[in-house]
Amino acid sequence: MFTINTDAIIDYSNFPVEKINKRLKEVLYCGSPEVDHILNYLVENSGKLLRPRMVYLSGAMYPNDENSLIDIAVAVELIHMASLVHDDIIDNSQLRRGKPSLNQRWGNQVGVLTGDYLFAAAFNLISQSNSAAVMENLTSTIKVMCSGEIKQLGMLFDLNLSEEDYFDKTYRKTACLFASSCIVGAILGKAPQKQIRTLEQFGLYLGYAYQIIDDVLDFVSDSELLGKPVANDLSQGNITLPVILALKDHRQGEKLRNILQNAVSKPSKLNQVQKILEESGALEESVYLSRQYLELGLNLLQEFPRIAIIEEMKSLSRYLLEGYYKKLSPDFGAIPPLALSPEMYNTPPLI
Secondary structure, eight states: OOOOOTTOOOOOTTSOHHHHHHHHHHHHOOSOHHHHHHHHHHHHTOOOOHHHHHHHHHHHTSSOOHHHHHHHHHHHHHHHHHHHHHHHHHHTOOEETTEEOHHHHHOHHHHHHHHHHHHHHHHHHHHHTTOHHHHHHHHHHHHHHHHHHHHHHHHTTOTTOOHHHHHHHHIIIIIHHHHHHHHHHHHHTTOOHHHHHHHHHHHHHHHHHHHHHHHHHHHHSOHHHHTSOTTHHHHTTOOOHHHHHHHTOTTTHHHHHHHHTSOTTSHHHHHHHHHHHHHTTHHHHHHHHHHHHHHHHHHHGGGSOOOHHHHHHHHHHHHHHHHHHTTSOGGGOOOOOOOOOGGGSOOOOOO
């Protein structure tokens, strides 16, 4: 069991962040000032490089070709960036990490073409790896991600979604790329099949934890910390786990359903929704579940020797969720330790 340490400092000495960023810029350089300006905007507004870290660390614990490992780590980040650009267009998002989204600044047409450029750059790197297994895994993952986006469009404003629907969508949109990041790194490191499978499961658990807490933050953080409007997912019709759990509450569920069937975008209605999510225990249960998935993932890493790379993967996982927990509203209350008990929830099957 881990404890929340909001002052956590992580040693990233095993992850060559400068090399990754340098290679990312090299790969994206186009030579056209107009295009390079847009691509630089994306790179400067990139996130924590979480997925490239998973690629690199999963492969670095074994003998490897560092240049190939860096290239595939960059390719995974390009796939992630492309998916975000396209998602923002589909969702008509105005902000991404607190700054105007690409489609907001340059329009949907430029956004679509930029996303395509990112995918093409990723495929170019993948093809140079000369690994059929890496190519197969990443292309299959992209197909799953696209199917998840299509499936989500068909689920918008559907108040009858089940937890199984939610976890299937989360697998497709988020967790599958976390898992793939671990798999392709381990493949490049020529890891034993059993360890590749373990790393895949670790990636899935981390992806589930990451998405659940992100869905909680949509309701209990503020727009400045989130980098997007509060309750943005709900206003777009995206029904997430806290809402699904609250709709099942025998006291608050029907009231919430009535609100959601009407003008939920009004500030007064959003305040009512937030209050219901808190009073029903849906937010607290979701936070607990995110922590359980993280603990399950960390426990899987216990199967590996206690080498520096594995310890960094553990620290990165804790740090990721700790950073998210810090964005919770002060009114949310303390998050007590959670004892690992897989029987507490029906965890989704590992793919």
